[in-house]
Every structure is written in structure tokens, then in C-alpha cells.
Amino acid sequence: MxxxxxxxxxxxxxxxxxxxxxxxxxxxxxxxxxxxxxxxxxxxxxxxxxxxxxxxxxxxxxxxxxxxxxxxxxxxxxxxxxxxxxxxxxxxxxxxxxxxxxxxxxxxxxxxxxxxxxxxxLYRLSEVKYDPISRIAEVGAGLIWDDVFAALEPYGVGVLGARVTGIGVGGFILGGGYSWHTNQYGLACDSVVAFQLVQPNGRIIDVTKQSDPELFFGLKGGFNNFGIVTKFTLKTYPQGEVWGGSIYNLEDTLPAVQAATVAFQEKVTDPKAELIMTYNYVPSMDQIVVTQLMFYDAPTPPSGIFDALMDIPAIQSDVATRSFHSFIKILPANTTIGGRAVYAGFPVMSLTRTLSEIMVNESKFWGRALADKTQVSLSYDIEMFLPSIYSHTSDKSAFPPRRDIPFQPFTMAYTWNSSEFDADFHTAAVASSDYIVKAAIAEGQTELLDAPSYPNYAIAGTPLEKMYGENLLVLRALKARVDPDDVMGLAGGWKF
Structure with missing residues (x-):
């Protein structure tokens, strides 16, 4: 019918x-x-x-x-x-x-x-080749930096790489890359001579400043938007023994640690010296444990640089003279391995006593607020560089979009155990980082209104404009030229 x-x-x-x-x-x-x-x-x-x-x-x-x-x-x-x-x-x-x-x-x-x-x-792309005549190194994108440093050590040279153990070569360089040598030579991406790039259409090309200046610019901070980088050709620098390590201080030493750290930021101009200070909230102790990572690119630092920090009573210290590779291996990066984690990075012009106090308070406030959500630890990392770090090259790069603002890349790391609380920790990290930046601006660091966020630290949801600024229009046009079918859009990460 x-x-x-x-x-x-x-x-x-x-x-x-x-x-x-x-x-x-x-x-x-x-x-x-x-x-x-x-x-x-x-x-x-x-x-x-x-x-x-x-x-x-x-x-x-x-x-x-x-x-x-x-x-x-x-x-x-x-x-x-x-x-x-x-x-x-x-x-x-x-x-x-x-x-x-x-x-x-x-x-x-x-x-x-x-x-x-x-x-x-990319694990199998793990070859390191060094040419002593040209003083450049070819480094596979699947390596971790520990292995790169170890391979170059017999030659008495190094490259601009990660500051702690276990970090991969690929994402580090393609995101910009701050190193223990950034005060002396700039960002890791500034040291790239050539990228071996597999384009989305399968074609393999070597990208240099001469062969394709626009694509060379885009790969320096532009991640995987233009294909897959399989090898980096990097400048090398002389590398001998270094002095440094980590020191741990309990909360009762905080006033002395803060005063010494702020003084380091204000007075130390030696480019061989770098310092990272971390406020770690430890739930079981309900207090702050301060970790100081010290570095000097020579066997012994001149007197007066780290003395005030070294004189503060510590519960643990492993500061010594050692090879650079050994120095990287001993730095405390794996204490929270295997947990759930979120990073939230933000730019700061300089560390002041007020800003230091705010970070201590934020660590305690959010540590206690999140304590019943399987919290493992909260860390607020203060990374101190000289104002000259972006002036080591006149070449432009995707990141940073501006080199006339001498901002520093601070970051927070929250770790916990249960996926039930993922949203809670993400929300807290966003709120805390926003609060710190607004406090720094209110204190007078108004340059932060235009300072970019470091893409390797930026939390998911950060607007691309906040990281790439006016470069974003150029990067999107470059993406359309190199990858018209948007093959790389099928992969994760920051997408232009």
C-alpha cells in the first residue's frame, strides 16, 4: 500500500x-x-x-x-x-x-x-653529528637533551638546550627554548642554522634563512604547523666544567631567601650566572620548601654572585663543579613523574620583593584550597634572565613576536592524582597566573600588557594572540602557503 x-x-x-x-x-x-x-x-x-x-x-x-x-x-x-x-x-x-x-x-x-x-x-631519529670545522651539530628531533649533551661533551662543545633532565629536542626548540646559556647566546631557536622539514605533502627540504626566510622565521617558535622537523642543525659553543646544583630551604628561611634572590635579580649582570628559584607547597608539611637551582658557566663563580644564597641554612645541597651533562642529570625534574599535571606560564619583567611575597601567598592559598583533591604539589618557578636575552640576534622569529620587551618566562606547575579534579586544577592555575600578572602590572610593570606568553609553558586555552602577537597574521598566511590542505591541523598543539 x-x-x-x-x-x-x-x-x-x-x-x-x-x-x-x-x-x-x-x-x-x-x-x-x-x-x-x-x-x-x-x-x-x-x-x-x-x-x-x-x-x-x-x-x-x-x-x-x-x-x-x-x-x-x-x-x-x-x-x-x-x-x-x-x-x-x-x-x-x-x-x-x-x-x-x-x-x-x-x-x-x-x-x-x-x-x-x-x-x-620520533624516538628513532636520534643521531648526533658534530663537525669541528664548521662547529655545528646535527641533532635528531627524537633525542632528549641529556643524550645530546653527552654526545658533544668529548668535543668540548655544547648547544642551547633544556635546563633539566628528560626534555625532548623537538618541542623545546620549536617552541623557542630558554637554556642555561640564554643570557650569553639567546634562545635555542636563535642558534638554529637549518631545519630538516618534512612538509605535509611528504617532500623533504632543508629550511635555512637563505632558502626560505619566511618559513625559517615560522619554524622558530611555530611548532608543528608547517610539517614535521626531523633534524636540527645547531651552532655550538665552547663547554667545559660548570658550577651549580640545587639547594633546598625550609619556610623559616624565606625572608633571607627572598632578599638574596631579589638582590641577585637587581645586581648580578654576569651572563654566565643564572638562577631559578621555586616555591614548592608541600601538603604533608603545610609549608613552603624553596628550591634554588644555581648555575655558573665555569668551574667556579666569582665571589659575591651566589654567596648570600649559599650562606642560608639548607636542608639539602648538591652544589658542585661537574661536567655540564652531569649537572643536567642531577637537577630535580622527575619528582612528580607519572602524576597528572598542568603548567601555566606568564611573563614578568623582574622579580620584586612584593611579587615574591605574592607568589608565596598564592602557593599557600591554592595549596590549601586544593588539598582535598588528591593534590601532590604546587610549584611557582621564578626564572631570572638579563634584559639582553632577546638582543643576541637581529633575526625575527615566530616567538617572541617582540624583542624590545625584556620579559622573563615564569611558570607554575600543579600536580595531582585523580582525573576527577582535572578541571579544578586547570581553573586554579588560570586564576592564579592571571592574579600574579595583574599584581605585577599594578606594581608598575606595565610592559606586561604587551609581553607575550612563552608557548611551551602556556596553558591550554591561551589565545594565540597572547603568544604570537602581530606575528599571527603572517604565520597564518605562511601556514596557508605551506600546508594548503591543513594536514598539520590533524595534529594537536597550538594551531595557526
């Missing part, structure tokens, strides 16, 4: 179709990703490998410093060379399959270097 459907019947059919299509999509997405994994396993050379859940090498591939940044992908693709990276990007782009790119696994924003779909690990 032929009949015309009623309006209610049509609505029922439409709703049913939507439900079926939605169900079909969610059923098919894992299958599509698994099919792509299968294709990749047959398309790549023996230099690469594809791993699946249950394999220990799969677990190594998806591993992140913070468990909150780890996702269970359908497979891990360990690419062994640039050609295989190109094949991978072509297949992912054609299938429109979301993917992740991981170097060291220290991205704290969820989804920035992880995915439930196809996970690309």
Missing part, C-alpha cells in the same frame, strides 16, 4: 538517521584508524615500525611525563627516517586521520602530543 508519511513519521525517520549516522561514525572511527595503522605498517621501510597496545614498545611510544597528557592510540608509528615521515604524512593526510607527534613527551596540555588515533614517535 502506498502512503505519504506524516510529519511525525518524517521526524522519527530523521532522528533515527542522525542516531544511526552518529553511531556509525563512532563505530567506524577506530576501524578507520586501525586501517591506517595497517597501511602504514606495509608502506614504511624496515627502518620504521608500527606497534600496537600490549607491546612494551607501544607503551614507550605513548608515554608522557604527565599521565594526564597520555592517550591510548590505535598504534604507535616509530618513524626511522625522514622518507618514512613523508610517507606517513601522505597517508594520514589522504585519509584525514588525526595524529600526534611526540619527541620527549613533556607537553603538559592534554592532546598536544597525544591522540586516540595514530601516534607518531
Amino acid at each position: 502506498h502512503f505519504l508519511p506524516t510529519l511525525s513519521a518524517l521526524l522519527c525517520i530523521a532522528v533515527y538517521a542522525v542516531i544511526c549516522n552518529a553511531t556509525h561514525y563512532h563505530q567506524q572511527r577506530p576501524l578507520l584508524s586501525e586501517a591506517v595503522c595497517f597501511s602504514l605498517s606495509h608502506a614504511l621501510s624496515p627502518a620504521s615500525a608500527v606497534y600496537y597496545p600490549g607491546d612494551p614498545l607501544y607503551d614507550k611510544g605513548v608515554y608522557h611525563y604527565a599521565i594526564s597528557s597520555t592517550q591510548r592510540s590505535k598504534c604507535v608509528v616509530e618513524v626511522g627516517n625522514a622518507n618514512d615521515v613523508g610517507k606517513t604524512l601522505i597517508i594520514l593526510g589522504r585519509r584525514r586521520t588525526p595524529f600526534a607527534i611526540k619527541s620527549g613527551g613533556h607537553a603538559m596540555n592534554p592532546g598536544f602530543s597525544s591522540t586516540p588515533d595514530v601516534h607518531i614517535s
